[in-house]
Structures are given as structure tokens and as C-alpha cells.
Amino acid sequence: MSAHYLAQQLINALSHGSILALLAIGYTMIYGILGLINFAHGEIFMIGAFACFGAVEFLEMSFPAGVFAAIAGSVLAGLLIERFVYRPCLKRKPEALTVFIASFGASLGLRNLFTMLFGDGRRPFPSAGFLEGIIVTESGLTVNVKDLWIFGVTVILVVGVSVFVKHTKAGIAMRAVAYDANAARLVGINGATAVLTAFLLASILAGVSAVAYGVSYGIVTPSMGYQIGLDAFIAAVLGGIGNVPGAAVAGYIIGLGEILFVALLPPGYSAARPTFVWALLFLILFLKPSGLFRPDMKNR
Amino acid sequence: MLSIENMVAGYGKAQVIHGIDLEVRSGEIVALVGPNGAGKTTTIRCITGEIRPVKGSVRYDGANIADIPPHRVASAGIGCAREGRNIFGNLTVYENLAMGGYVIRGHLKLRERMAWVYDLFPRLKERTGQLAESLSGGEQQMLAIGMAVMNEPGLLLLDEPSLGLAPVVVDQIYEKIAEICREGASILLVEQDVGLALDISRRAYVMESGQIRISGPSDELGKDPYIIDTYLGAR
Amino acid sequence: MGDLRKKWKGFCATLCFVSFLSGAAAVAAENKIVIGSIWSQVGVAAPPGQAGLRGGRLAVKLLNERGGVFGRPLELKNIDGQSDTTVISNAAIRLVDEIKVVAACGLCDDSLVSAAGSTFQSGKTPFLVASATTPTIPSIGDYIFMVPFGDNYQGRAVASYCAKTLGWKKVAVIRDSASAYSTELSKFFVESFREFTGDEGALAHQEIYQTGDVNFTAQLTRLRRQSDRQRIDGIVITPPFPQDSPIIAKQARRLGIRLPIMLTDGADDPTVIEVGGEHVEGALISTHFAAEYPLTENAKRFVETYTAEYGAEPGAFECLGFDSVMILAETIETIGKEKWDAMSLSARRTAMRDTIQIHKYVMTTMPISYPDPETAKYPRIPEKPVVFKEIKAGRRIFRAILNPEDLY
Numbered sequence: 024m025s026a027h028y029l030a031q032q033l034i035n036a037l038s039h040g041s042i043l044a045l046l047a048i049g050y051t052m053i054y055g056i057l058g059l060i061n062f063a064h065g066e067i068f069m070i071g072a073f074a075c076f077g078a079v080e081f082l083e084m085s086f087p088a089g090v091f092a093a094i095a096g097s098v099l100a101g102l103l104i105e106r107f108v109y110r111p112c113l114k115r116k117p118e119a120l121t122v123f124i125a126s127f128g129a130s131l132g133l134r135n136l137f138t139m140l141f142g143d144g145r146r147p148f149p150s151a152g153f154l155e156g157i158i159v160t161e162s163g164l165t166v167n168v169k170d171l172w173i174f175g176v177t178v179i180l181v182v183g184v185s186v187f188v189k190h191t192k193a194g195i196a197m198r199a200v201a202y203d204a205n206a207a208r209l210v211g212i213n214g215a216t217a218v219l220t221a222f223l224l225a226s227i228l229a230g231v232s233a234v235a236y237g238v239s240y241g242i243v244t245p246s247m248g249y250q251i252g253l254d255a256f257i258a259a260v261l262g263g264i265g266n267v268p269g270a271a272v273a274g275y276i277i278g279l280g281e282i283l284f285v286a287l288l289p290p291g292y293s294a295a296r297p298t299f300v301w302a303l304l305f306l307i308l309f310l311k312p313s314g315l316f317r318p319d320m321k322n323r
Numbered sequence: 324m325l326s327i328e329n330m331v332a333g334y335g336k337a338q339v340i341h342g343i344d345l346e347v348r349s350g351e352i353v354a355l356v357g358p359n360g361a362g363k364t365t366t367i368r369c370i371t372g373e374i375r376p377v378k379g380s381v382r383y384d385g386a387n388i389a390d391i392p393p394h395r396v397a398s399a400g401i402g403c404a405r406e407g408r409n410i411f412g413n414l415t416v417y418e419n420l421a422m423g424g425y426v427i428r429g430h431l432k433l434r435e436r437m438a439w440v441y442d443l444f445p446r447l448k449e450r451t452g453q454l455a456e457s458l459s460g461g462e463q464q465m466l467a468i469g470m471a472v473m474n475e476p477g478l479l480l481l482d483e484p485s486l487g488l489a490p491v492v493v494d495q496i497y498e499k500i501a502e503i504c505r506e507g508a509s510i511l512l513v514e515q516d517v518g519l520a521l522d523i524s525r526r527a528y529v530m531e532s533g534q535i536r537i538s539g540p541s542d543e544l545g546k547d548p549y550i551i552d553t554y555l556g557a558r
Numbered sequence: 559m560g561d562l563r564k565k566w567k568g569f570c571a572t573l574c575f576v577s578f579l580s581g582a583a584a585v586a587a588e589n590k591i592v593i594g595s596i597w598s599q600v601g602v603a604a605p606p607g608q609a610g611l612r613g614g615r616l617a618v619k620l621l622n623e624r625g626g627v628f629g630r631p632l633e634l635k636n637i638d639g640q641s642d643t644t645v646i647s648n649a650a651i652r653l654v655d656e657i658k659v660v661a662a663c664g665l666c667d668d669s670l671v672s673a674a675g676s677t678f679q680s681g682k683t684p685f686l687v688a689s690a691t692t693p694t695i696p697s698i699g700d701y702i703f704m705v706p707f708g709d710n711y712q713g714r715a716v717a718s719y720c721a722k723t724l725g726w727k728k729v730a731v732i733r734d735s736a737s738a739y740s741t742e743l744s745k746f747f748v749e750s751f752r753e754f755t756g757d758e759g760a761l762a763h764q765e766i767y768q769t770g771d772v773n774f775t776a777q778l779t780r781l782r783r784q785s786d787r788q789r790i791d792g793i794v795i796t797p798p799f800p801q802d803s804p805i806i807a808k809q810a811r812r813l814g815i816r817l818p819i820m821l822t823d824g825a826d827d828p829t830v831i832e833v834g835g836e837h838v839e840g841a842l843i844s845t846h847f848a849a850e851y852p853l854t855e856n857a858k859r860f861v862e863t864y865t866a867e868y869g870a871e872p873g874a875f876e877c878l879g880f881d882s883v884m885i886l887a888e889t890i891e892t893i894g895k896e897k898w899d900a901m902s903l904s905a906r907r908t909a910m911r912d913t914i915q916i917h918k919y920v921m922t923t924m925p926i927s928y929p930d931p932e933t934a935k936y937p938r939i940p941e942k943p944v945v946f947k948e949i950k951a952g953r954r955i956f957r958a959i960l961n962p963e964d965l966y
């Protein structure tokens with residue numbers, strides 16, 4: 024196993040890890056604040072990709088405008104899901120299973136809706152010239168310019184959101200609501216605003232993640248959020264659900280883990296990659312149920 | 324300052340408060356005592372807006388606050404330390420106090436209030452960066468009270484601040500409560516330990532099964548045979 | 559509430575009325591000849607499914623324009639298989655037991671055919687597999703026939719083209735382990751490629767993925783390392799559905815892998831170019847049919863009418879759909895009007911099977927006939943030529959054709 028080979032695989036994991044990291048933060052924030060797993064997060068991601076695709080292909084916007092369209096699409100989807108699925112559902116103080124079904128149903132429903140509207144073929148995702156370059160180092164490592172962009176933007180966003188949650192008044196308030204929404208209301212924090220903030224941030228990151236996915240893999244499909252959403256959810260658990268930087272780090276760990284699983288085992292094992300991620304989840308829950316890092320946004 | 328008139332409240336169909344009158348005047352400590360399950364906490368929840376009274380009025384500084392949501396009651400100047408140490412365990416002491424002062428506008432004002440609370444409870448200052456869930460019971464209660472007074476409330480609601488604390492710690496906390504009152508806040512103190520409550524308060528209400536059984540100046544109630552029999556006998 | 563109930567009742571009444579009408583229509587059209595099909599319109603199998611249905615519909619249209627079969631209109635009843643084995647399995651049951659078609663066609667990929675094949679076999683209803691190429695499929699039973707060539711044969715043709723025409727000595731193979739098509743075809747290819755090169759080590763490297771994967775960089779990086787260590791002349795990918803190969807090509811090019819790429823018939827679809835763009839330029843595809851190279855007069859007419867009808871040239875799956883319906887129509891005509899009218903449904907179905915087994919078809923885009931089941935290694939599969947195309951300037955261009963006699 025040469026260092027060169029490992030280094031290339033590490034580079035390969037840059038964008039995949041970033042996509043997972045951005046998504047995992049969404050799972051972790053919404054779980055942190057509402058105590059529910061938002062299975063529809065993968066569809067919020069998918070809708071962002073469709074928004075970018077539509078804006079660039081049909082409205083003939085520029086690629087940067089398409090990125091904003093992706094963010095806008097995801098945010099719209101996220102806020103609508105919050106408003107029309109979770110808010111009415113949680114108002115009735117339902118059983119955990121009911122929330123689970125609502126969440127799963129929202130995910131399935133959106134996926135089916137988009138399949139009905141657009142068919143589930145893979146469509147080509149737009150890209151921009153400045154992302155397409157390839158850098159070959161002296162030692163022969165291949166680095167795609169898009170990977171550097173994706174990694175850079177992800178790091179900035181992860182740091183930004185972590186600082187927001189950790190140090191700003193709104194961020195601390197969000198964690199307070201996560202811990203005890205009633206107590207938070209007594210000190211004057213509007214719980215609904217904090218929940219909306221969480222959905223807003225989670226959706227923005229999902230939109231960016233969708234663009235990263237589209238640019239990396241070149242496709243948009245109604246089911247694109249399914250597998251990657253599950254992987255990101257597992258990353259959120261691994262990172263100590265409720266912990267924003269933890270989710271991001273775990274996103275990279277899973278991304279790299281998936282790549283190394285394929286890279287280090289003989290080719291015949293490649294197909295077991297999804298199973299590997301689930302095995303990892305099982306192992307985490309078994310060995311360290313609270314994940315690798317301590318949650319900041321923790322329910323009482 | 325606070326006046327409750329003919330208030331009826333409950334949870335769903337279960338009526339718990341059957342029409343009570345209660346008043347807190349400016350600058351006084353008023354005790355609300357009674358056995359477990361009498362409806363004291365429910366009364367507090369009606370004031371904070373957590374539950375809406377079915378009938379009657381809750382007036383604060385002349386305005387009816389019965390129908391406004393809790394996060395607005397806080398900014399209206401009512402601070403509350405709920406039963407069972409109402410703190411955010413996942414935040415540091417500093418962050419908890421900052422949340423206590425959530426409605427304060429302006430950084431300077433926040434600093435000033437924070438300094439005041441740290442003066443009141445120097446223990447909290449030593450623990451400023453520590454997670455609230457890692458504090459001792461007494462420290463957590465200090466933090467809860469500290470948070471409730473961050474916003475310089477006109478009215479402070481305290482629900483059983485002595486619950487589960489060692490007597491020495493309870494004494495420390497009651498000293499601080501008196502100090503907060505001297506600084507100008509009116510206080511409605513809910514307490515099961517009737518003796519303790521009567522000692523610190525000017526007036527008191529005795530609540531039983533959702534009704535006010537007796538009320539009056541605390542020193543007089545302390546001599547009332549019924550009170551002595553029922554609540555102070557152990558002393 | 560009362561209003562809603564009223565509406566509901568009205569709805570039910572309308573529904574009864576409509577179903578009554580359609581029942582009446584079915585009686586009125588007793589002399590219609592109904593054949594069935596299962597082509598997926600959504601899901602991974604949608605690109606070949608939609609194409610197959612377009613081809614099949616065109617065949618029905620042409621047949622009805624010239625007077626149908628025995629002067630009776632032919633109707634094609636398609637059920638959307640949704641790329642889902644449960645849906646496909648139910649569709650087969652409906653076609654056999656409810657709609658009572660005389661025969662049916664459609665489907666692609668071995669895994670999907672498996673969901674329907676045994677239903678047609680036990681219902682003694684002939685089923686023409688439109689575009690799955692795994693040669694073991696007809697072993698389900700004597701009512702199951704294939705319209706395309708088998709992969710034993712495609713694999714050999716690709717091996718011959720790579721080894722003899724392109725002069726490749728060492729190859730890397732990428733296959734989808736979730737697909738029997740992909741796995742079997744790559745096996746057939748490797749076997750023949752070793753034979754043609756006379757080199758047991760001609761398969762230099764092999765990588766595996768699974769349907770639905772989007773990140774192939776780990777596999778491709780390993781392939782690249784292998785190609786740094788030893789000579790590799792090209793990459794053969796056997797994708798069961800058109801969706802994967804352009805992403806693999808894209809990621810390969812982005813990793814700096816410049817090796818030529820050979821794709822198999824599962825990739826003969828416009829999606830490959832739409833998604834792959836410049837990254838699939840130069841890729842070769844082995845397939846069933848090229849519109850610019852029609853082999854027969856029928857094929858020429860098929861291309862012309864298809865282009866007039868749909869405004870685009872037909873691809874391989876359109877051609878296979880067209881031929882499937884043509885075979886069924888020609889079969890019925892071969893049985894003959896008098897005999898046909900005298901037969902019960904089950905007798906018609908059996909007669910169709912017997913006819914398909916021996917008849918030499920001429921209404922199709924190329925001559926199709928089935929080998930003697932007693933002697934053939936893989937029965938109920940026609941021997942047909944393999945076409946090679948190249949992706950050039952965003953179009954699939956005809957490159958070569960290999961006939962059965964060129965290979966053995």
C-alpha cells in the first residue's frame with residue numbers, strides 16, 4: 024500500500040466527506056432542537072439540487088445564481104416541511120413513533136412527488152468552468168479544482184455555523200431551546216424562532232451540499248437524497264447527535280471510511296459499501312451510544 | 324403590582340384552581356404556601372403564561388397578562404425560577420446567565436447585570452465556564468435565581484427554592500432572596516416549608532386544594548392555631 | 559360533511575357507470591387482438607422501457623394502418639413495471655389471468671424478467687423478452703423467448719472487437735455486482751478475450767460497484783494504480799442501466815485516466831451522452847442496432863417511420879420493442895385466420911409458442927429465427943449481429959458490425 028495511493032484516496036474523500044458533513048450538521052441541529060430525526064432532510068437536499076438544475080437549465084441563470092437557487096429551494100422546502108409537517112404534528116405532543124412516521128412519510132412523499140413530476144431518470148447537473156480544472160502534482164496526484172472549492176466552502180460553513188451555535192446569542196438560545204423549550208420561553212426566548220433558525224441553517228447547508236453533490240457526480244435524481252441522507256444521518260450519530268462540529272468531522276470520517284473500505288479491501292468487497300456504513304452505525308450504538316463527541320444541543 | 328382576581332385554571336378538563344384572589348404589592352415578599360398538590364405551581368404557571376386561566380384576571384402593573392405567551396411575559400418584567408432548578412444543563416454558567424438576560428438590549432447593560440449577579444453569588448463567578456449540569460444542587464439553585472433576576476424584574480417568582488437542599492445552603496439562598504428584595508424587586512415565593520416562608524415574607528397566602536384557605540400578614544399567620552397545628556407542628 | 563358524502567356517492571356512481579361502459583366496449587371489440595407488454599416507464603429501467611414502448615407502439619400503428627391482423631385491429635396493452643420486481647410480478651399476473659392476452663413482450667435486465675417469467679411460463683403464455691440479454695433467461699421454460707442476442711454472444715463479439723479490431727492485449731473490467739446481466743456478460747467477455755489473445759492474464763484488473771452507487775473514485779484510483787504498474791489497453795464496462803457508465807467515465811477522466819472505454823448494450827441510450835458530456839467522447843458501445851446502418855428494407859422503413867413519428871432517430875431499444883411486436887403479429891398471421899378463430903385462448907397461446915420456435919421472421923428489422931432447442935446450448939435465443947457505435951461530438955456513430963459467422 025503506497026503512500027501515494029492512500030494520498031489519492033484521501034483526496035477522493037474530500038468532496039464526498041464534505042457533502043456528508045454539510046448534510047450531517049442538518050440532522051444534528053434539527054435533532055438537537057426538536058428531538059426528532061428529520062428523514063426528509065435528504066429530500067430537502069434533493070430539492071435544492073433540482074432548484075439549481077432548473078435555474079441553470081431552464082431559466083438560463085449563471086452557475087453562481089444557480090447555487091443561490093439551490094439554497095433558496097432547500098430553504099423553502101425545509102421551512103415548508105417544518106410548517107406543515109412537524110409543527111402541526113408536534114403540537115399534539117405525539118408518541119415518538121408517530122413523529123418517526125411523519126418524518127419518514129414526508130421523505131417518501133416528496134421523493135414520490137418529484138418522481139411523478141420529473142420521472143426518476145438521472146439528469147445532468149450543471150457545472151461551471153472554474154470548477155472543472157484538474158491539478159496534477161509532481162508526484163502524480165490528481166486534484167480536481169472542484170474538490171478544493173467544495174472542501175474550502177464546507178470548512179468555512181462548518182466553522183461559521185459552529186461559531187454561530189457556540190458563541191452568538193441566537194446560537195446559545197438555540198441550544199437552550201434544545202435543552203428545555205419551556206424554560207427557554209420563560210426567559211423570553213421564542214422557541215418557534217429558534218426552531219425556524221435551525222431549519223433555516225440546516226437547509227442552507229443542504230442546498231450547498233446538493234450543489235457539491237451535483238458538481239461531483241454530475242446528476243440530479245429524485246432519489247439522490249436517500250442513500251446519502253442515511254449516510255449523513257449516521258455521521259450525525261457518530262459525531263454525537265447535537266454536536267455541530269462533531270457531525271462535520273464524522274461526515275469526513277464516514278466519507279473517508281467509505282472510500283477506504285473500497286480502496287483497501289480486494290475489489291470483490293466494493294459492493295458491500297452501504298452495509299459497511301450500517302455496520303459502523305451498529306458498532307457506534309453498541310460501543311459508544313453517545314457518539315464520538317459530546318453534544319452541545321442536548322435534550323434534557 | 325400583581326393582582327389575581329377570581330382566577331380559575333386547570334389542565335384540560337381537570338380544574339385545579341377554583342377561583343383565587345392574590346396580590347403582591349411593590350417591594351414586598353409574599354409567600355404562597357400549602358401542601359403538595361394544592362395548586363401553587365399551577366398558580367405560578369398562570370402568571371408566566373404557561374397556562375391560560377379559564378376565568379378571572381391576572382394583572383401586572385395594571386395590564387391583563389393572562390393571555391400573553393411566556394416569552395413576552397419575561398420581557399414585561401417578570402422573572403421566574405421554576406420548581407426543580409430551571410437551568411440549561413448543556414450551557415455554561417455564563418451562557419445560562421446570558422440567556423437569563425435574553426431580553427436585555429445592549430451589551431453594556433448585560434455586563435452590568437451579570438456583574439450584579441456574580442456579586443450576589445460569588446460562587447457562580449468561580450464556575451463561570453463550567454457546564455450547569457455539573458454544578459452542585461445549591462449552585463444550580465443559585466444559578467436559577469441568578470438567571471431569573473438578570474433582567475432586573477419588577478416581580479420575581481420563586482417556586483420552592485429550598486427543594487432538596489441542605490439546611491445550610493437553604494439559609495444562604497434565603498439571605499440572597501432577602502437581598503434581592505431590598506434591591507427593589509417584589510417577590511412571590513412558593514414554599515412548602517411554611518415556617519421558612521413566613522419568616523421571610525411580609526404577607527402570606529395558604530393554599531389548599533386550589534383555594535386560598537387563609538391569608539394575611541405573615542407574623543399573624545405564624546400565630547394562627549390552624550397554621551401552627553397543620554404546618555408548623557413539627558417545629 | 560353531508561356534502562362530502564354526497565360527492566362520494568356521486569363519484570362511486572360515476573365509477574360504476576364508467577366501468578360498465580368499458581365492459582361494454584370490451585364486448586363490442588371482441589374481434590380486437592390484444593397483446594400485452596411490460597415496459598417500465600419510471601425507475602432505473604425507464605430509459606430502455608420507454609424506448610421499447612415507443613418502438614412497440616410504432617409497430618402496432620404500422621400494422622393497424624395496413625389493416626391490422628386478419629383485418630382486425632391489434633391492441634398493445636402496456637403495464638408500467640416501474641422498475642420494481644413486485645409491480646412487474648403483478649403485471650404479469652394481470653396480463654395472463656385478467657386481461658387474458660394471447661402473448662406478451664417487454665422488460666429488460668435479468669433481475670426484472672425473473673419477476674415475471676415464471677408467471678408467463680406457468681400460465682402457458684408466450685413472452686418475448688425485449689431487451690434483456692442474459693442467455694439463461696429462456697431456461698425459465700419453453701414459453702419464454704428472447705428478441706435480442708444473448709450475452710454469451712455479445713461478450714464474444716466485444717472480445718473479438720477489442721482483441722482483433724482494436725488490438726487490445728490487456729483490459730480492465732468494471733461490473734455491477736448487483737446485476738446478473740453485468741456479471742454474466744463480463745464473464746463471457748473475459749472468457750473469449752482470453753481465448754482471442756491467447757493470454758490467461760489478459761484480464762489485468764477488475765472493479766466492482768453496485769446499482770445506485772455514485773462515487774466510483776476509490777475503485778478508479780485502484781484501477782489507475784494498476785494501469786501505472788502494467789499495460790492496460792482499455793476499460794470494458796458492462797452497465798445494466800444507462801445511468802452508471804457516464805458517471806464512471808466522468809470520474810475516470812477527472813482522475814486522469816485516459817484509457818479507451820468500451821460499453822455494452824445497457825449503455826446504448828441518450829442519457830449516457832446527456833450526463834457524460836465531453837467525458838464520454840470516444841467511448842465505444844456494443845449494441846443491437848444502428849439507425850444509420852439498417853440491414854434490411856424493413857429496418858430502413860422502420861427508421862424512416864420512426865423518425866417521422868417521433869422526430870428523432872430510433873435507438874437499439876426502440877428497435878427491439880418494434881421487433882417484439884412484429885414477431886407476435888407475424889406469429890398470429892402465420893397460424894392463419896381460420897385456425898385462429900377456431901382455437902380457445904389456451905390453444906392460441908400454445909400455437910403461438912410452437913410457431914415462434916420454428917418460424918423464420920421477415921417482418922422484423924433483421925431476420926430472426928430460433929435454433930433447435932434440442933441441440934442449442936442456449937435455446938430460444940436468436941443469433942443476430944452485434945453493432946458497434948462510437949460516441950463522437952455528442953452523437954452515437956456507427957462503427958462496425960460483427961455477424962455470427964465472424965465469431966466462431
Ligand SMILES: Nc1ncnc2c1ncn2[C@@H]1O[C@H](COP(=O)(O)OP(=O)(O)O)[C@@H](O)[C@H]1O
Nearest residue numbers: 334337339357358359360361362363364365366
Ligand atoms: N401538567 C399537569 N397536567 C395535569 N395535572 C397536573 C399537571 N401538573 C399538575 N397537575 C395537578 O394539578 C394539581 C396541582 O398541582 P401543582 O400546582 O403542581 O401543586 P403544588 O405546586 O402546589 O404542589 C395536582 O393535583 C396535580 O396532580
Ligand SMILES: [Mg+2]
Nearest residue numbers: 363364365406
Ligand atoms: Mg409545586
